Amino acid sequence: MNKSVLIIGSGFSSLAASCYLAKAGYSVTIYEKNSSIGGRARQLNMDGFKIDMGPTWYWMPDVFERFFSDFGKSPAEYYQLEKLNPAYRVFFGKNDHISIEDTLDKICVAFENEEVGSSTKLKKFIAQAQDNYNIAIKDLVYRPGVSPLELVTTATIKKVGQFFSTISKDVRQEFNNPKLISILEFPVLFLGAKPSNTPSFYSFMNYADFGLGTFHPKGGMYSVVKGIQQLTEELGVTIKTNQNVEKINIEDGQATSIIVNGNQVNADFILSSADYHHTESLLPTKYRQYSESYWKKKTFAPSALLFYVGFDKEIQNVDHHTLFFDVDFKKHSEEIYDNPKWPKEPLFYASFPSKTDENVAPKGKELGIFLIPLAPSLEDNLEIREVYFEKIVKRFESVTNQSIAKSVIFKESFCVNNFISDYNSYKGNAYGLANTLLQTAFLRPNLKSSKVKNLFFTGQLTVPGPGVPPALISGKLAAGLIEKSIKK
Ligand SMILES: Cc1cc2nc3c(=O)[nH]c(=O)nc-3n(C[C@H](O)[C@H](O)[C@H](O)COP(=O)(O)OP(=O)(O)OC[C@H]3O[C@@H](n4cnc5c(N)ncnc54)[C@H](O)[C@@H]3O)c2cc1C
Numbered sequence: 001m002n003k004s005v006l007i008i009g010s011g012f013s014s015l016a017a018s019c020y021l022a023k024a025g026y027s028v029t030i031y032e033k034n035s036s037i038g039g040r041a042r043q044l045n046m047d048g049f050k051i052d053m054g055p056t057w058y059w060m061p062d063v064f065e066r067f068f069s070d071f072g073k074s075p076a077e078y079y080q081l082e083k084l085n086p087a088y089r090v091f092f093g094k095n096d097h098i099s100i101e102d103t104l105d106k107i108c109v110a111f112e113n114e115e116v117g118s119s120t121k122l123k124k125f126i127a128q129a130q131d132n133y134n135i136a137i138k139d140l141v142y143r144p145g146v147s148p149l150e151l152v153t154t155a156t157i158k159k160v161g162q163f164f165s166t167i168s169k170d171v172r173q174e175f176n177n178p179k180l181i182s183i184l185e186f187p188v189l190f191l192g193a194k195p196s197n198t199p200s201f202y203s204f205m206n207y208a209d210f211g212l213g214t215f216h217p218k219g220g221m222y223s224v225v226k227g228i229q230q231l232t233e234e235l236g237v238t239i240k241t242n243q244n245v246e247k248i249n250i251e252d253g254q255a256t257s258i259i260v261n262g263n264q265v266n267a268d269f270i271l272s273s274a275d276y277h278h279t280e281s282l283l284p285t286k287y288r289q290y291s292e293s294y295w296k297k298k299t300f301a302p303s304a305l306l307f308y309v310g311f312d313k314e315i316q317n318v319d320h321h322t323l324f325f326d327v328d329f330k331k332h333s334e335e336i337y338d339n340p341k342w343p344k345e346p347l348f349y350a351s352f353p354s355k356t357d358e359n360v361a362p363k364g365k366e367l368g369i370f371l372i373p374l375a376p377s378l379e380d381n382l383e384i385r386e387v388y389f390e391k392i393v394k395r396f397e398s399v400t401n402q403s404i405a406k407s408v409i410f411k412e413s414f415c416v417n418n419f420i421s422d423y424n425s426y427k428g429n430a431y432g433l434a435n436t437l438l439q440t441a442f443l444r445p446n447l448k449s450s451k452v453k454n455l456f457f458t459g460q461l462t463v464p465g466p467g468v469p470p471a472l473i474s475g476k477l478a479a480g481l482i483e484k485s486i487k488k
Pocket residue numbers: 008009010011012013014031032033034037038039040041053054055056057058059243244245246273274275278304306371422423424430431432458459460461465466467468469471
């Protein structure tokens with residue numbers, strides 16, 4: 001009989017792992033506590049609007065292609081992808097914005113308009129970022145983080161200096177214009193840490209941004225979840241929703257079963273993509289690898305306050321992705337990382353996917369997703385959320401020259417408390433564990449438990465880190481370790 005693997009959670013990392021394991025001949029069942037799959041990438045359906053609750057930026061298309069090609073497939077067989085132009089728009093104040101278009105040459109023109117001589121510097125910066133991308137994303141992130149030696153290659157030895165400088169320093173060395181500095185610091189926010197704490201080597205995110213571009217799957221990011229779900233079905237994976245895993249049973253250092261909705265289910269292997277801290281809380285204390293103080297000391301990626309809004313009219317002067325950097329970037333990031341509190345004047349991001357995709361909102365209406373990044377574990381209640389909704393709507397109206405408040409058909413919010421209740425998220429983090437220098441590769445929580453023989457972890461709290469592309473890679477790595485453990 002085939003060996004069985006039980007997977008806890010149905011986020012991107014689980015779905016990916018399940019495909020690799022099923023292809024390798026395991027009998028795979030996913031247990032998801034929520035009523036729908038996708039984890040943080042779930043979809044909310046309201047009044048004919050299809051709303052991505054989490055990820056909205058499709059970056060690093062090569063990682064998705066590599067994932068599907070591992071099964072002899074391509075993304076185009078599962079969903080339709082479009083390169084966005086402009087990729088996004090950044091507001092710095094009223095009537096003051098920069099559009100980031102779909103090629104480096106066009107972006108160079110925008111840079112040159114702001115700072116004479118900056119386009120030559122940008123080309124050099126992006127060439128370096130591309131080199132880092134080729135080393136990091138095409139190679140290093142596909143290593144499972146079991147040994148520091150994985151990071152020592154002839155390519156990384158040449159780059160060692162870039163681990164001791166930061167993105168923030170590098171960008172400021174070359175560029176003087178504060179708007180260009182903010183735009184170049186923006187991509188590393190996806191790694192969950194401040195640019196001033198992110199090593200220069202991570203400029204590979206700038207290549208992902210300006211070199212590869214921003215894509216949109218028709219129907220939204222949830223089309224990618226559905227695409228991978230289709231692949232799981234083709235490979236014979238079973239997915240069960242409304243299944244809350246309450247306990248992992250251990251006998252003689254071996255995980256033997258889980259308790260799910262009060263019932264015992266046996267398995268040869270257990271793989272969890274639920275937040276790492278939560279998964280360990282399902283184990284008897286002596287089988288947990290990391291103490292409460294370990295987790296407390298870690299740098300978590302931010303949480304977020306999100307608003308999912310339906311408008312009864314089309315919204316003007318915005319693009320599919322629009323960033324509001326019309327307040328002090330540095331001050332807000334201090335309020336996330338250094339001195340956690342509700343930000344006085346928050347930066348925010350607004351997505352209007354219905355600008356380019358007729359599938360996500362009824363005709364003549366607009367879908368708006370608003371996101372304010374926040375420190376995890378802040379006090380969260382509906383009154384505070386409302387204060388922030390009013391704050392950003394006022395700024396939005398002033399910066400984009402229109403009124404929107406009266407055009408709201410519905411508004412749903414999602415914040416720290418929802419991240420905890422819906423995903424068992426530690427401190428209500430949205431994006432997992434930040435990718436700082438000391439939380440990279442082998443320095444992150446392990447993919448394989450060091451205390452329970454057949455227990456494995458995947459997802460944004462382990463290797464390689466936060467984001468949809470890393471989640472797909474994480475699933476591949478965890479599946480690979482399970483296969484390897486059987487061959488030993
Ligand atoms: C608001 C937001 C915006 C984002 N934007 C982007 C973006 O634009 N681009 C990008 O690339 N990435 C983005 N990300 C990050 C990306 O979505 C995540 O890194 C990725 O989806 C995480 O996948 P995962 O597999 O690690 O875990 P998750 O998606 O967290 O899945 C874990 C699953 O485990 C389930 N679970 C937990 N406990 C149990 C239990 N006891 N029993 C059963 N099931 C359980 C949860 O319900 C959940 O479904 C965003 C994330 C958020 C939250």
